[in-house]
Amino acid sequence: MRRCRRRGRPPFYFRHYSVDQSDEAIVLYEHELEAMKLIHLDNRTIEEASLMMGLTKTTFWRILESGRRKVTKALVEGKPISIARRDEDQR
Numbered sequence: 001m002r003r004c005r006r007r008g009r010p011p012f013y014f015r016h017y018s019v020d021q022s023d024e025a026i027v028l029y030e031h032e033l034e035a036m037k038l039i040h041l042d043n044r045t046i047e048e049a050s051l052m053m054g055l056t057k058t059t060f061w062r063i064l065e066s067g068r069r070k071v072t073k074a075l076v077e078g079k080p081i082s083i084a085r086r087d088e089d090q091r
Contacts, residue, residue, distance in 0.1 A: 025082035026074040032067030033083060035060060 031053070038049035050060035074081045 025080040026070050027082050027084050028067060028070050029084050030086055032063055032070065035064040036067045036071070039064060 034053065035049065038044045038052060039046070042049075044052070046057055046060060046064075050057045053060060055063070071081065073079070
């Protein structure tokens with residue numbers, strides 16, 4: 001099978017060198033980051049990861065999707081990501 005390839009063009013990739021200080025950061029909470037880590041880096045199943053975090057599968061899935069949405073939005077819109085710790089949330 002022959003592959004179609006554009007010659008002379010570099011591959012597409014995101015290039016965002018500077019962050020405009022006026023951009024509002026996307027706030028990613030610690031539990032959203034932990035959920036993404038367990039699934040994507042540690043290769044856990046939803047069942048395993050939800051048990052490790054002490055959550056139901058439904059709640060875990062909601063947290064995971066929220067984190068994915070925020071990271072995707074930050075990448076596409078070139079916004080900074082701020083990771084909020086649990087103790088910062090309670091202030």
